Amino acid sequence: MPEQLSWRPDVIVLSCEHGGHEVPPAYAHLFKGADDVLASHRGWDIGALGVAQRMACVTSSPLVACTFTRLLVEPNRSPDSGKLFSRYTESLDDNTKAAITREHYDRHRASIERLIADAIAAGRRVLHVGVHSCTDELEGHVREFEVSLLFDPDRESEADVCHPWNTELAMLEPTWRLPFNEPYKGTDDGLTTWLRGKFLAERYAGVEVEVRQGLIAGMNARRHVGDVLARALGAALSA
Numbered sequence: 001m002p003e004q005l006s007w008r009p010d011v012i013v014l015s016c017e018h019g020g021h022e023v024p025p026a027y028a029h030l031f032k033g034a035d036d037v038l039a040s041h042r043g044w045d046i047g048a049l050g051v052a053q054r055m056a057c058v059t060s061s062p063l064v065a066c067t068f069t070r071l072l073v074e075p076n077r078s079p080d081s082g083k084l085f086s087r088y089t090e091s092l093d094d095n096t097k098a099a100i101t102r103e104h105y106d107r108h109r110a111s112i113e114r115l116i117a118d119a120i121a122a123g124r125r126v127l128h129v130g131v132h133s134c135t136d137e138l139e140g141h142v143r144e145f146e147v148s149l150l151f152d153p154d155r156e157s158e159a160d161v162c163h164p165w166n167t168e169l170a171m172l173e174p175t176w177r178l179p180f181n182e183p184y185k186g187t188d189d190g191l192t193t194w195l196r197g198k199f200l201a202e203r204y205a206g207v208e209v210e211v212r213q214g215l216i217a218g219m220n221a222r223r224h225v226g227d228v229l230a231r232a233l234g235a236a237l238s239a
């Protein structure tokens with residue numbers, strides 16, 4: 001029997017914090033000679049935007065995506081994080097950093113927060129899904145999963161969604177390895193963690209999806225994974 005949800009969202013909002021590796025023209029000089037780094041997993045979450053776009057299409061949900069490189073400013077870190085700026089931008093003067101933050105970082109996060117706040121103000125419960133991807137291996141550590149749902153186990157709204165969602169994923173793709181909270185903890189610094197401090201658990205659930213990049217090497221693969229994630233989520237929410 002499908003697992004029954006005690007918390008069920010009325011609205012799904014999707015985001016993709018590392019959807020591209022674009023460098024705004026005003027800052028192109030900072031990345032001279034860095035094309036290979038920008039194109040690698042260090043510059044963006046390869047394939048994540050394609051997965052997120054397909055999920056948005058299937059679920060008829062809004063998607064807010066960043067297409068500038070995370071090496072300009074890191075939209076999935078808190079404003080006071082020491083990892084907000086990369087080695088390419090950390091030595092910039094305060095005024096330039098403030099301009100980058102205002103033009104790129106703040107704009108993305110404010111767009112998502114506004115969607116969620118408006119829905120909650122209308123009396124709705126919101127499931128926010130941030131779509132990410134990770135390299136198959138990092139510093140000798142092999143990622144032993146295909147898809148992982150990252151959430152805060154102490155927030156019942158998030159656990160109540162993720163457990164049946166994972167069950168449905170396993171039914172659709174029996175060969176996928178589906179551990180929770182890998183390769184990062186769902187409580188680590190990130191956009192969903194930051195938004196949990198702004199919205200109550202009974203109204204907001206924030207979940208990050210991590211997809212191993214080897215699983216989504218190509219547009220057809222990204223479309224398929226987006227389909228599976230969306231279908232599994234739909235089945236979990238309709239149980």
